Amino acid sequence: MTHRTRPPLAQWHAVILHREHPLVDALRRQLELLQIRVTVSWPHLDEAQASADVVFFDADMGHDGQFPWPRGFAPMPIIALIGSEAPGRIEWALDQGSNAHLLKPIGSTGAYSALLIAAHAYQQVRAQADDIRVLEDRLRQRPIVVRAILHLLQNEGGGEAAAWKRLRSVAMDWGMTIEDAAEAICRNDKRTRSGA
Amino acid sequence: MSRTAIPVSILYSTTGPYAALGRDAVDGAMAAIAEVNTDPASRFSIVATIDDPCGRAEDYAVLAESAIRERKCRHIIGTITSWSRKDVLPVVERHGALLWYAFPYEGFEASDSAIYLGACPNQHLLPLFDHVLPRFGRRAFTVGSNYIWGWEISRIARERMEASGGQVVSDRYVPLGSIEVDHLITEIRQKKPDFILSNLVGQSAAAFIAAYGDDRENATDAPPIVACNMSESDLEGLAPSARRGHLSTSIYFDRLETPENRAFKARMAERHGSGRRITTPFFSAYMAMSILTRAISDAGTDAPDAIRKVVTARSFDTPAGPIRIDRKTHHAALRPHLGLSDETGGFALVESAEDAIVADPFLVRAGIRADLPVVPAALKVVK
Numbered sequence: 177m178t179h180r181t182r183p184p185l186a187q188w189h190a191v192i193l194h195r196e197h198p199l200v201d202a203l204r205r206q207l208e209l210l211q212i213r214v215t216v217s218w219p220h221l222d223e224a225q226a227s228a229d230v231v232f233f234d235a236d237m238g239h240d241g242q243f244p245w246p247r248g249f250a251p252m253p254i255i256a257l258i259g260s261e262a263p264g265r266i267e268w269a270l271d272q273g274s275n276a277h278l279l280k281p282i283g284s285t286g287a288y289s290a291l292l293i294a295a296h297a298y299q300q301v302r303a304q305a306d307d308i309r310v311l312e313d314r315l316r317q318r319p320i321v322v323r324a325i326l327h328l329l330q331n332e333g334g335g336e337a338a339a340w341k342r343l344r345s346v347a348m349d350w351g352m353t354i355e356d357a358a359e360a361i362c363r364n365d366k367r368t369r370s371g372a
Numbered sequence: 373m374s375r376t377a378i379p380v381s382i383l384y385s386t387t388g389p390y391a392a393l394g395r396d397a398v399d400g401a402m403a404a405i406a407e408v409n410t411d412p413a414s415r416f417s418i419v420a421t422i423d424d425p426c427g428r429a430e431d432y433a434v435l436a437e438s439a440i441r442e443r444k445c446r447h448i449i450g451t452i453t454s455w456s457r458k459d460v461l462p463v464v465e466r467h468g469a470l471l472w473y474a475f476p477y478e479g480f481e482a483s484d485s486a487i488y489l490g491a492c493p494n495q496h497l498l499p500l501f502d503h504v505l506p507r508f509g510r511r512a513f514t515v516g517s518n519y520i521w522g523w524e525i526s527r528i529a530r531e532r533m534e535a536s537g538g539q540v541v542s543d544r545y546v547p548l549g550s551i552e553v554d555h556l557i558t559e560i561r562q563k564k565p566d567f568i569l570s571n572l573v574g575q576s577a578a579a580f581i582a583a584y585g586d587d588r589e590n591a592t593d594a595p596p597i598v599a600c601n602m603s604e605s606d607l608e609g610l611a612p613s614a615r616r617g618h619l620s621t622s623i624y625f626d627r628l629e630t631p632e633n634r635a636f637k638a639r640m641a642e643r644h645g646s647g648r649r650i651t652t653p654f655f656s657a658y659m660a661m662s663i664l665t666r667a668i669s670d671a672g673t674d675a676p677d678a679i680r681k682v683v684t685a686r687s688f689d690t691p692a693g694p695i696r697i698d699r700k701t702h703h704a705a706l707r708p709h710l711g712l713s714d715e716t717g718g719f720a721l722v723e724s725a726e727d728a729i730v731a732d733p734f735l736v737r738a739g740i741r742a743d744l745p746v747v748p749a750a751l752k753v754v755k
Contacts, residue, residue: 197430236458236520259458260520262480264527281462 183295186211188229193217193242194257195234199282203232203257206287220244228252230291232278235269236260248273253298255290257282275301317355324358376416378674380405380664381423381439383450383460384657388427389549390574392605393452393653397474398422400654401449403643404661408669416668418661421445425456427549427574432456436463436471446674447472449660452653453548453573454478454520461486470676472664474656476601476622478524479733485676487683488703489660489695491623493528494732495706496600500621501532503710503723504598509566510538513595515556515580516571518545525571525600528735541565546572551579557587560595570599577606585614603652607717618713623706624655624692625719636691649718655691663688663695696728703731 190207194200195218204214217225219242225231226244233242235256240247248271256269259280269277276294278286321343328339346368347357361368382401384394402420409417421443425431432451439445440463448464449472451457457473464471464485471486479492512533516522522545530540541563544556553576560568572580581597588594594617602620626637626649640650664679666688671678684699697704705728711719 198433260454260480260524262478262520262524262527264524265520280458281466 180296182292183229185291189213189215189227191215191217191221191225191228191231193221193231193233193238195219195237199257199280202282202284203278203287206282206284210288210291226251230255230294232257233269233272233274235265235274235277236280238268238272243272247271253291253294255294273301314353314355317359320355320362321358324361327361375414377419378416378668379419379421379439379443379445380661381436381443381445381448381450382420382657382661383423383425383432383435383439383448384452385427385456386422386424388425389576390427390452392578392608393574393603394424394427396605396651396653397450397452397657399644400656400658401661403640403654404658404665406643407639407662408665414665414669415672416674418665423450429453429455429459433459433463436460440464440467440469446470446676447664447679449474449657449664451475453517455548457486458520468676470679472660474660475653478521478528479735480524482701482703482733484680484702486702487660487663487680487697488701488731488733489663489697490656491600491621491706491708492703492731492733493525493600494735494737495623495708495729496621497525497528498532499708499725499729500598500600500619500710501529504567504619505533505536505538508596510536511564511566512538512540512569513542513544513560513563513565513567514540514569514571515544515546517548517573517576519548521573521601522571526569529569546576546580548573548576550576553580553583556580557583560584561587565595567595568597570597570602573601574606577602578609581606581618582610582614585611589613602713604649604717604719605651605653607713608651610717612715612717615713615717616715619722620711620713620719621708622652622711622719623708624652624659625709625711625721626650627711627718627721628692628709629721630691630693632689632693633691659690659692659695662690693728698731701731701733703733705730 190212192200192203200216207214221243223244229252231254233254233256236259250273253275256274256277257280258277275297276290278290324343325339328342343357347354350367382398384397385391386394386398405418405420408414423435423439425435436448446469451460451473452475454477460471461483473486473488475490476496477490514526514529516526526543533540542559596617596619598619600621602618604626607615637650667679667682668674671682684697687694687696693707695704707725707728709721710723712722713719
């Protein structure tokens with residue numbers, strides 16, 4: 177198993193988005209044991225709470241419009257508090273981008289593992305989203321590679337193999353991806369000119 | 373010979389936003405208690421306490437806790453809304469008590485600490501739609517109380533509609549207890565749906581049916597309201613013209629023409645006078661308490677473990693026919709009927725399922741069928 181960094185929970189601020197209820201007290205107790213600062217909010221999160229490190233939200237009575245961000249774009253790990261296992265409610269929690277969940281009733285355990293799982297899942301989702309963005313950019317730039325090869329053939333002579341070699345060396349020399357190098361060549365970036 | 377006194381909590385809101393249902397339920401439960409307590413052969417008597425959470429969800433758990441801890445109740449007959457049931461369940465689970473839940477609900481639950489005697493969607497909504505869709509059309513207007521019951525029934529309805537090529541033209545919610553319904557009437561007039569599925573509860577349902585009744589006075593082709601939870605209690609206070617023409621599915625109607633129901637109604641007439649109509653909530657709570665008392669008699673104790681065994685081991689005769697409770701799901705197999713309301717606020721039976729339908733609380737067996745027989749195979753016309 178790879179080593180994972182545990183989040184610095186003692187510096188965390190958690191928001192519980194739930195109406196007044198004994199489960200809120202139980203969850204607060206669990207979180208405060210972990211030195212997490214807790215605020216409770218209902219029925220909305222306000223802008224200031226958007227900087228919280230984690231949000232626990234009620235999946236039973238929750239509704240769109242409670243969060244100051246678009247659905248599925250929480251800027252922190254979010255954990256669903258689930259009482260009703262009706263599929264409509266689970267789907268709603270998933271649409272919000274829930275990274276973990278806790279089943280009601282909430283007693284004296286569960287919050288710690290939910291926090292670690294949510295923090296990890298959130299990082300994974302973020303990392304994957306970044307990877308996807310990079311891959312999409314590269315895909316989008318593919319025609320640029322063809323254009324750069326044509327550009328090199330026309331302007332620097334030599335064959336296709338030489339043009340590819342030149343493209344790779346520009347990328348290597350400047351620590352760029354092939355696509356970024358191709359874009360630089362098409363722009364006639366001076367870094368890409370022979371002898372530059 | 374002295375009898376053992378067994379404490380039981382009756383937990384229904386007899387005040388608040390759905391008080392009419394709660395009052396009928398309390399009367400039904402008390403009628404069943406009277407039968408066992410006046411039975412000379414009974415070795416025990418039930419000492420009931422009536423707890424009224426006034427329709428406030430947060431008070432249910434508090435009252436359940438005190439009934440179990442202070443009055444040593446091991447059985448709670450109660451809750452109507454899923455909102456309140458969900459708050460009571462953790463309490464009964466923690467203390468090893470049993471909750472007897474007797475009202476239609478949205479499913480997706482099967483607690484070991486509850487006995488589910490009300491219908492779930494494969495016993496109410498799906499048979500209702502099997503009747504309604506081929507006859508009225510496939511454009512539904514859904515309106516419900518704004519909590520899990522309204523949301524989930526509407527979601528299943530939408531799945532069912534879309535699977536059969538229909539659509540939900542509008543899906544609206546009203547806060548539990550609200551009687552602001554005029555905007556719904558306006559929208560129904562504009563959208564002209566084929567039928568209206570109402571998942572409203574208590575006084576919201578009554579206000580909606582009343583307003584709809586006023587509006588359709590001048591209409592010739594007003595679509596029907598259909599529901600899985602409309603009972604005689606909901607129609608009682610309304611004008612005769614507003615009461616008629618609604619389709620409701622239920623496991624019991626006052627006019628159920630069976631020897632069991634005739635005998636039941638005769639007994640209730642002795643207790644309440646012959647003028648009283650037996651509503652579905654009255655019957656439901658009566659049935660729950662009556663099955664509990666027979667299970668105590670069989671088991672010789674009210675210990676929940678023993679009751680759980682007895683109650684899932686045999687069938688129980690009820691005014692709605694024999695009822696068997698599944699050992700795994702704790703849900704009753706139930707025979708749904710379809711009733712059409714008239715101006716008196718009663719329901720004339722239109723159809724009945726041939727047999728009891730086994731509960732499928734997670735809809736894993738029933739699924740959402742796409743086919744729509746013109747005359748549903750599972751239902752037959754009651755002569």
